[in-house]
Amino acid sequence: MRPPFDPTLYLVTDTGLCRPRSVADVVRAVVAAGVTAVQVRDKHASRRELLALTRTVQAAVVDHPGVAVVVNDAVDVAVLADADGVHVGQDDLPVEEVRALIGADRHLGLSVSSAAELDAALALPPGTVDLVGLSPVWETPVKPDAGPALGPARAATLATAARAGGLIAVAIGGITLDRAAEAAATGVDGICVVAAVCPEADPAGAARRLREEIVRGRLAQVAR
Ligand SMILES: Cc1ncc(COP(=O)(O)OP(=O)(O)O)c(N)n1
Numbered sequence: 600m601r602p603p604f605d606p607t608l609y610l611v612t613d614t615g616l617c618r619p620r621s622v623a624d625v626v627r628a629v630v631a632a633g634v635t636a637v638q639v640r641d642k643h644a645s646r647r648e649l650l651a652l653t654r655t656v657q658a659a660v661v662d663h664p665g666v667a668v669v670v671n672d673a674v675d676v677a678v679l680a681d682a683d684g685v686h687v688g689q690d691d692l693p694v695e696e697v698r699a700l701i702g703a704d705r706h707l708g709l710s711v712s713s714a715a716e717l718d719a720a721l722a723l724p725p726g727t728v729d730l731v732g733l734s735p736v737w738e739t740p741v742k743p744d745a746g747p748a749l750g751p752a753r754a755a756t757l758a759t760a761a762r763a764g765g766l767i768a769v770a771i772g773g774i775t776l777d778r779a780a781e782a783a784a785t786g787v788d789g790i791c792v793v794a795a796v797c798p799e800a801d802p803a804g805a806a807r808r809l810r811e812e813i814v815r816g817r818l819a820q821v822a823r
Pocket residue numbers: 611638640671672686687688689690691708709710711731732733734742769771791
């Protein structure tokens with residue numbers, strides 16, 4: 600049985616942007632302030648370093664059992680750390696093979712940047728993928744190699760189709776505090792952020808303000 604996954608405010612960590620604080624210190628602060636899921640992402644870490652980093656993040660959320668810890672890219676690290684899940688992109692390991700490696704009890708996320716990629720995800724055997732990251736909604740310096748920006752209107756169309764097909768949909772890419780309500784109003788289940796939280800002087804305050812913007816965006820969507 601897959602444990603429940605709350606994607607409302609999904610933090611993707613960036614070790615460099617958290618400095619001089621540790622990733623774990625930032626995560627500890629924000630899970631007490633409304634971050635509902637954490638993805639450990641460090642494109643510069645060795646597998647050994649990523650495993651150690653993941654364990655520090657797991658320890659940081661130990662008082663928040665509803666907060667899932669997901670590992671970016673590294674399926675081996677996710678399994679070794681007994682993480683709640685893994686997130687892969689279109690150029691990472693194929694999701695059907697990732698599912699076979701992680702078993703039925705872990706969460707699997709996949710990046711989706713077009714209707715064709717979403718259709719392929721929806722055509723997979725049920726239970727292969729749990730979540731799609733609609734990416735990037737806006738351009739972002741954190742991932743300069745991401746494809747062209749979808750924009751909120753296309754993200755909304757993809758979110759509707761993904762959710763109709765039983766997948767969790769999250770928006771990622773360029774979501775600042777100023778854009779959080781607009782991102783939430785696309786109808787996604789949650790928003791993912793890196794730079795809106797990691798480098799902030801008060802990451803907990805940033806998380807609280809993002810949660811307020813998510814509420815505002817969801818209300819605006821309902822009122823339409
Ligand atoms: C939730 C979520 N969505 C998309 C991504 C991007 O994944 P990917 O395309 O594999 O790029 P990298 O993050 O590996 O650089 C993500 N990490 N999380």
